[in-house]
Amino acid sequence: MSDTTAGAGQATKPAEGRRVRKLTADLSAVGEPALWGFGGALALGIILIAGFLALVAWNGLTTFWPKPIVQVELRDGTVIAGEPARYGRFRPGADVLERLSPEQREEIAARGGYSDRTLYRTANFDLYGNDFRWVPDFEVRSTSLPQDFLLFERQEWGPFIGRIAGLVLDNRPVPRADITLDMVRRAQEEARERFRATRRIERHDIGAVNYYMEQERLAARRAEIRFGADSPQARAAAEQSAANIAALQEEFARHQARVAEIRAVDSRNRIVLEEIGGRTKETELSQIVRFFPSNAIGLWESIGIYLSRWAEFLTDEPREANTQGGVLPAIFGTVAMTLIMVVVVAPFGVITALYLREYARQGRIVSTVRIAVNNLAGVPSIVYGVFGLGFFAYTMGTTIDQLFFPERLPSPTFGTGGILWSALTLALLTVPVVIVASEEALAAVPRSMREGSLACGASKWQTIRYVVLPKAMPGIMTGLILAMARGAGEVAPLMLVGVVKLAPNLPIDGFFPFLHLERSFMHLGFHIFDVGFQSRNSEAGKPMVFVTTLLLLALIVVMNSTAVFIRNRLKRKYSTGQF
Amino acid sequence: MSVTVSDEPLAAKPFEPTAYHVREGGQGVALDVRNFNLWYGKSQALFDVSMAVQKGLVTALIGPSGCGKSTLLRCFNRMNDLVDDLSIQGEISVDGTSIYAPGVDVIALRKRMGMVFQKPNPFAMSIYDNVVYPLRVDGVSNRAVLDETCERALRAAALWNEAKDRLQESALSLSGGQQQRLCIARAVASDPEVLLMDEPCSALDPIATAKIEDLIGELKGHYTIVIVTHNMQQAARVSDNTAFMYLGRLIEYGHTQTMFVTPKKQQTQDYVTGRFG
Numbered sequence: 066m067s068d069t070t071a072g073a074g075q076a077t078k079p080a081e082g083r084r085v086r087k088l089t090a091d092l093s094a095v096g097e098p099a100l101w102g103f104g105g106a107l108a109l110g111i112i113l114i115a116g117f118l119a120l121v122a123w124n125g126l127t128t129f130w131p132k133p134i135v136q137v138e139l140r141d142g143t144v145i146a147g148e149p150a151r152y153g154r155f156r157p158g159a160d161v162l163e164r165l166s167p168e169q170r171e172e173i174a175a176r177g178g179y180s181d182r183t184l185y186r187t188a189n190f191d192l193y194g195n196d197f198r199w200v201p202d203f204e205v206r207s208t209s210l211p212q213d214f215l216l217f218e219r220q221e222w223g224p225f226i227g228r229i230a231g232l233v234l235d236n237r238p239v240p241r242a243d244i245t246l247d248m249v250r251r252a253q254e255e256a257r258e259r260f261r262a263t264r265r266i267e268r269h270d271i272g273a274v275n276y277y278m279e280q281e282r283l284a285a286r287r288a289e290i291r292f293g294a295d296s297p298q299a300r301a302a303a304e305q306s307a308a309n310i311a312a313l314q315e316e317f318a319r320h321q322a323r324v325a326e327i328r329a330v331d332s333r334n335r336i337v338l339e340e341i342g343g344r345t346k347e348t349e350l351s352q353i354v355r356f357f358p359s360n361a362i363g364l365w366e367s368i369g370i371y372l373s374r375w376a377e378f379l380t381d382e383p384r385e386a387n388t389q390g391g392v393l394p395a396i397f398g399t400v401a402m403t404l405i406m407v408v409v410v411a412p413f414g415v416i417t418a419l420y421l422r423e424y425a426r427q428g429r430i431v432s433t434v435r436i437a438v439n440n441l442a443g444v445p446s447i448v449y450g451v452f453g454l455g456f457f458a459y460t461m462g463t464t465i466d467q468l469f470f471p472e473r474l475p476s477p478t479f480g481t482g483g484i485l486w487s488a489l490t491l492a493l494l495t496v497p498v499v500i501v502a503s504e505e506a507l508a509a510v511p512r513s514m515r516e517g518s519l520a521c522g523a524s525k526w527q528t529i530r531y532v533v534l535p536k537a538m539p540g541i542m543t544g545l546i547l548a549m550a551r552g553a554g555e556v557a558p559l560m561l562v563g564v565v566k567l568a569p570n571l572p573i574d575g576f577f578p579f580l581h582l583e584r585s586f587m588h589l590g591f592h593i594f595d596v597g598f599q600s601r602n603s604e605a606g607k608p609m610v611f612v613t614t615l616l617l618l619a620l621i622v623v624m625n626s627t628a629v630f631i632r633n634r635l636k637r638k639y640s641t642g643q644f
Numbered sequence: 645m646s647v648t649v650s651d652e653p654l655a656a657k658p659f660e661p662t663a664y665h666v667r668e669g670g671q672g673v674a675l676d677v678r679n680f681n682l683w684y685g686k687s688q689a690l691f692d693v694s695m696a697v698q699k700g701l702v703t704a705l706i707g708p709s710g711c712g713k714s715t716l717l718r719c720f721n722r723m724n725d726l727v728d729d730l731s732i733q734g735e736i737s738v739d740g741t742s743i744y745a746p747g748v749d750v751i752a753l754r755k756r757m758g759m760v761f762q763k764p765n766p767f768a769m770s771i772y773d774n775v776v777y778p779l780r781v782d783g784v785s786n787r788a789v790l791d792e793t794c795e796r797a798l799r800a801a802a803l804w805n806e807a808k809d810r811l812q813e814s815a816l817s818l819s820g821g822q823q824q825r826l827c828i829a830r831a832v833a834s835d836p837e838v839l840l841m842d843e844p845c846s847a848l849d850p851i852a853t854a855k856i857e858d859l860i861g862e863l864k865g866h867y868t869i870v871i872v873t874h875n876m877q878q879a880a881r882v883s884d885n886t887a888f889m890y891l892g893r894l895i896e897y898g899h900t901q902t903m904f905v906t907p908k909k910q911q912t913q914d915y916v917t918g919r920f921g
Binding site: 518527 | 726751780782
């Protein structure tokens with residue numbers, strides 16, 4: 066050491082050449098090559114998950130952003146317009162190459178026989194018979210972004226790309242020169258309001274009349290079953306219900322008249338759309354969900370359209386075979402089914418675990434039961450679906466129908482798939498997870514706690530209730546969270562026991578008993594399968610698949626975070642301070 | 645091996661009535677152990693133990709590890725029932741009633757005995773709820789009774805001054821020594837006849853230990869106390885009578901001073917002087 070001015074300095078600074086080597090940074094020096102393996106495995110897992118999430122998030126979040134409409138002039142003179150959806154590389158066939166000019170062939174040959182192409186969403190399915198069209202680059206003469214092209218999202222037939230060729234307001238055609246976008250927009254908004262009004266009447270008012278008429282019919286049938294078909298009571302009930310149904314039918318006719326009235330107004334307000342080739346399509350204004358000139362809108366308008374599409378997605382019903390519109394029934398179905406499942410699986414699993422761990426005599430039988438429970442977790446989920454259908458729906462459900470709903474037979478009430486049977490099937494599927502986690506949590510409660518409670522003169526149940534269960538609760542919650550995540554993402558068994566492609570009626574409504582557990586429902590997981598693989602045009606459904614996946618993931622994250630939040634609060638409450 | 649106990653050394657000390665004796669009406673035997681044998685499965689843990697724990701006094705159980713003193717203590721409130729495959733022979737009686745007789749209400753028995761364990765084991769509840777737990781499980785819900793009990797028990801455990809402003813805080817926020825005193829408060833909350841202490845200071849630092857020992861000195865006279873300890877000085881400091889156990893047998897039982905100064909048995913002599921153990 067060169068500097069020896071202070072004695073204290075000498076004492077604290079190490080002498081030169083005796084610097085302590087830090088071991089923390091150099092892995093090979095630490096001598097743990099396995100560390101690389103562990104770290105690598107973790108990194109790989111994180112990269113996979115992050116990559117998957119990034120893919121879903123990117124595709125899901127950009128789906129609703131308005132895309133430009135590109136006008137493409139092809140070498141053969143045809144002109145098409147569409148939103149570019151995807152790019153790809155392909156190898157043109159020999160017959161295609163033959164038709165090309167030598168320069169083009171050379172160019173393709175220089176690229177190893179490959180050429181680029183673009184997939185345009187040309188929309189106008191009703192006119193073209195297709196939504197999409199691949200355009201190879203060598204066929205393109207020129208592209209442009211026409212300012213006057215609009216994208217119309219329609220209630221039926223999917224989107225339309227084209228210009229406004231005419232407008233009919235109250236059966237009077239507006240001169241083409243006078244048509245402005247604002248005018249169309251105002252008329253369209255009015256028409257949409259009418260559309261919503263008719264739907265409200267159909268769903269709400271006519272739905273209620275139908276419901277009451279069904280109730281009347283059932284009341285008559287009930288009397289018939291109870292007293293016999295020829296009894297005076299049954300006849301009286303039949304007369305009564307016939308009178309009531311007649312009154313209801315009048316109401317029904319009144320509502321229908323209202324709907325017809327609005328429809329008549331609708332049919333007087335029409336718009337004529339013209340596609341790029343000049344063909345026109347006349348449609349009622351109320352059929353237009355949304356329209357905008359894709360190439361002539363600014364950032365703020367784009368944001369507005371983006372948000373309005375998200376709002377529609379989250380709060381509306383599906384349309385166009387689920388490839389458009391919203392997924393509210395599916396969100397609701399998924400959440401409701403998962404919550405019912407948790408409500409069933411939590412007490413069932415915890416009680417089983419309590420018996421196995423606290424009361425049962427530990428021996429060969431309990432070990433066997435434990436192994437069996439663990440093995441249940443490995444049974445393929447579709448097997449649970451088959452079991453659920455056979456046992457819950459066809460056995461229990463049919464019995465319930467015969468006992469409580471004989472008047473509705475032969476149409477089943479509980480005797481077919483429904484949200485309750487789905488929840489029970491998934492509860493069965495996830496109960497091993499809950500049992501195993503709860504048992505672990507119970508076993509982890511220190512013996513001294515139980516002894517302390519018992520020594521106070523508490524009974525066994527009091528000890529479990531006041532000391533053991535609270536202490537084990539965070540661990541039990543972990544099991545429930547795992548079960549919930551598994552249950553919310555499960556699709557295969559649900560396809561057998563209650564999930565359907567389209568069920569706009571939520572399992573909850575204003576009619577007694579308000580929560581209709583026998584109804585079939587929509588589920589986000591099944592929605593993904595349906596839109597992605599069962600729709601008429603999987604290309605059209607693809608963006609929806611990503612958005613729905615994103616939503617399902619978000620939903621599971623929200624439900625799990627809620628559970629984790631509750632668990633952490635419990636943990637803080639019961640955290641041990643000293644021992 | 646025959647039992648070494650005689651009443652002679654216990655009677656040698658002139659009797660001074662305590663608050664307990666005034667309350668309960670005189671001295672006598674609180675816990676009577678007669679020819680008690682105990683087996684864990686096939687291995688015998690207690691051999692023919694006979695001793696009479698005197699009312700209102702502190703009785704210390706000493707002996708090397710595994711000598712059966714904790715086992716004996718846990719027989720008094722039948723905590724050993726939790727062990728599978730336990731068998732006993734002989735008799736332990738409280739106030740003349742055998743506690744192992746068929747039909748005995750174990751829960752009622754445990755309510756007559758407070759127990760303090762080796763490690764502080766407060767429940768994951770507030771301090772208040774911990775102290776009144778024995779009353780709560782008894783079905784007491786009168787707030788005034790609970791409040792009064794809580795204060796009395798905490799005062800008895802010398803924890804009142806430290807805990808009175810934080811009764812609703814988690815018991816787990818207390819220090820180790822405070823937690824143990826809380827456990828003592830919980831044990832005395834239901835006003836038991838006997839206080840069983842199973843090495844109550846073994847997990848504590850010397851300062852906390854001193855506090856607990858002071859506390860035992862204060863509780864003495866109000867309860868019959870049986871304390872298991874490894875620490876011979878502690879036994880000498882806090883107890884009136886001492887029982888020395890070795891390998892499951894009761895070697896000698898007598899007045900503490902006699903046991904430590906003029907023990908009858910060579911084994912006791914060796915143990916208390918630190919020659920083995």
